[in-house]
Amino acid sequence: xERRKFLLNTALTAGALALSGKRSFxxxxxxxxxxxxxxRNNVGMFAEQGGTxxxxxxxxxxxVVDAEFPDPATHLIAELKKQSDLPFEWLINTHxxxxxxxxxxxxxxxxxxxxxxxxxxxxxxTVAIKQKTEEKQLYPDTTFTDKWxxxxxxxxxxAHYFGRGHTNGDAMIHFExxxxxxxxxxxxxxxxxxVDNSAxxxxxxxxxxxxxxxxxFNKDTLFVFGHxxxxxxxxxxxEDVKAMQNFMERLEDYVAGAIKAGKTKEEILQxxxxxxxxxxxxxxxxxxxxxxxxxxxx
Numbered sequence: 677x678e679r680r681k682f683l684l685n686t687a688l689t690a691g692a693l694a695l696s697g698k699r700s701f702x703x704x705x706x707x708x709x710x711x712x713x714x715x716r717n718n719v720g721m722f723a724e725q726g727g728t729x730x731x732x733x734x735x736x737x738x739x740v741v742d743a744e745f746p747d748p749a750t751h752l753i754a755e756l757k758k759q760s761d762l763p764f765e766w767l768i769n770t771h772x773x774x775x776x777x778x779x780x781x782x783x784x785x786x787x788x789x790x791x792x793x794x795x796x797x798x799x800x801x802t803v804a805i806k807q808k809t810e811e812k813q814l815y816p817d818t819t820f821t822d823k824w825x826x827x828x829x830x831x832x833x834x835a836h837y838f839g840r841g842h843t844n845g846d847a848m849i850h851f852e853x854x855x856x857x858x859x860x861x862x863x864x865x866x867x868x869x870x871v872d873n874s875a876x877x878x879x880x881x882x883x884x885x886x887x888x889x890x891x892x893f894n895k896d897t898l899f900v901f902g903h904x905x906x907x908x909x910x911x912x913x914x915e916d917v918k919a920m921q922n923f924m925e926r927l928e929d930y931v932a933g934a935i936k937a938g939k940t941k942e943e944i945l946q947x948x949x950x951x952x953x954x955x956x957x958x959x960x961x962x963x964x965x966x967x968x969x970x971x972x973x974x
Contacts, residue, residue: 770860
């Protein structure tokens with residue numbers, strides 16, 4: 677029995693270390709969100725620390741959407757190189773936040789091009805200058821406004837900008853053949869979202885943007901979300917996108933109603949849930965309420 681346990685534990689440890697690269701087995705056990713898995717049609721997802729990443733490998737090359745932080749980005753690059761020796765054609769950022777672009781620097785000298793919405797690039801530069809981290813950045817060399825398309829092998833990849841939401845530079849990235857969309861942080865699946873007013877966010881338009889996404893994609897689309905309360909639910913369906921839209925609408929309704937009723941900001945912030953919302957969890961409800969209050973009273 678002890679030998680069986682030893683062999684099992686050894687196999688688990690070896691497998692974990694093989695997957696994690698430099699990462700220790702203990703740290704991997706401490707982070708159940710670590711995931712590297714294919715989804716469909718050569719497109720997969722990766723999650724370790726920060727916003728979820730989507731990746732694609734086909735006969736022409738490799739495409740990555742978002743980059744987390746430097747260490748997990750390095751782990752991802754190593755894993756993708758195990759799968760293919762083809763070049764990294766594109767790194768695409770859904771928006772500028774550090775848990776999505778901090779790992780860009782790990783792709784320096786590896787990826788041919790980096791793309792993002794023009795507002796995302798502007799925001800990334802503004803934050804880097806303010807934080808004095810310009811030397812740690814790999815900025816996009818290609819920007820777009822409303823829509824942008826590329827073709828890599830048999831996959832057409834389209835970036836859609838639906839307007840202000842989580843920031844003023846969020847794009848959804850659609851792998852059309854696979855019918856997989858990386859939503860970036862326009863969807864926090866059942867987790868209270870961060871609304872970055874300092875980067876042009878809009879609680880009011882966020883719901884509108886999600887409505888436009890529902891018209892653009894279809895019931896068979898598989899979505900990769902920027903974050904989720906349950907780390908195993910960073911992928912989902914159109915129903916999850918609709919649920920996020922409902923959350924944003926209810927958040928705005930709650931704050932607008934409270935303001936109309938004469939409540940102070942401090943009183944509004946006492947809320948521990950949003951009326952009509954039962955399935956959003958985690959810390960940070962006050963962040964969304966604060967952002968909505970600031971937007972509606974400015």
